[in-house]
Amino acid sequence: MKIYYSATSPYVRKVMACAIIRGLDGRIEKQASNPHASPEDLLADNPLSKVPCLVTDDGLSLFGSQLICEYLDSLGDALPLFPAQGAARWRALKFQSLGDGILDAAVPCRGEQGKPVEAARDAQIARYKAAMSRAVDALEADPPHKHVDIGSVTVACALGYLDFRFGSDPWRAGHPKLAAWYEGFAQNKGLAETAPV
Template sequence: MILRSAAPSPFGRKVTIAASILGLSDRVTLVVADTNNANDDLRRQNPLGKVPTLVLDDGRTLFDSRVILEYLDHLAGGGRIIPREPEARFAALRLHALCDGILDASLLQVYEARYRPEAIRHGPWLEYQAGKVSRALAELEAEPQALDPTPHVGQIALACALGYQDLRFGGTWRAGHPGLVAWLDRFAAQVPAFEQTRVVP
């Protein structure tokens, strides 16, 4: 299988970490994608032109990261990173959705600064996105997070969301969230792929 992604993508990082946790890394080859290049095959492989996109052995493609993670869990026998038991399953999926929301809001802030000239950046829009991140991190800090022996999709997404805050926002989240800092340290110690996929700012 071919994973079309880019090293800074937190969504692609989720896939790479999940593949490692599931013992599937040797079945996935990363091919860097350039989302800004109209000639990149990515736009043929995924009409949305987004990463990550997983190209299967038969040429079919899967996207987005949530779908890819479910497929990898299926390949690994199921119930490994997406729990089967309903209560645990929906808790994991809820955490996954919350952390993807953190990433979405964070990316919108990054793109506003990257693609819009400073004179026309919309302050209230940036504050709105930053508020989503702040509220989500506050909720996560208030509820001590577990770390399963095999981390589930929500825990993988949380690690990538916090890692993206380090990459793009200078780790400013750390000062007010000691519980999450400690949790991320535990995740990094337990999952070597987290450090292996870290991008230096």
């Protein structure tokens, strides 16, 4: 396995801590990467240009520390870090969300603090839009299935949010397969009843 790695990323740290705890770190090759420079190799595996990104021995690229940690939990026979069920599972996942939530605020906050005000705002908006655009391109190349699972539901919610908040910058142009998938999938009761207004 290979991980796109930044020594100061707390999300990378979380993944590597889990790998070490479960005795898997020896199976992971570290590739130093600066996600803010959007290097081609990282973009090829993660259109969001973020680290950590893990490429499995099967060639599957996984990004988002929660997903990567869950994948690592499926390997080997050490005790799992994701309790299988019951109160222990929900308590562990709740704390994972809380810890990640702190980082989701702290990491961009730290990044913005070092920049001049206007330049920081414009550069950050451009960067966010580029990540959204690459992610929509990736979904057009490989749209979700009609099957309802946590992945297709999350993608539909994300596209609905783009309609809701970025309607003047429509994502459907140039993405006909994804648009067709979304039109059908958005009819699902759970999506229809939760559409933002």
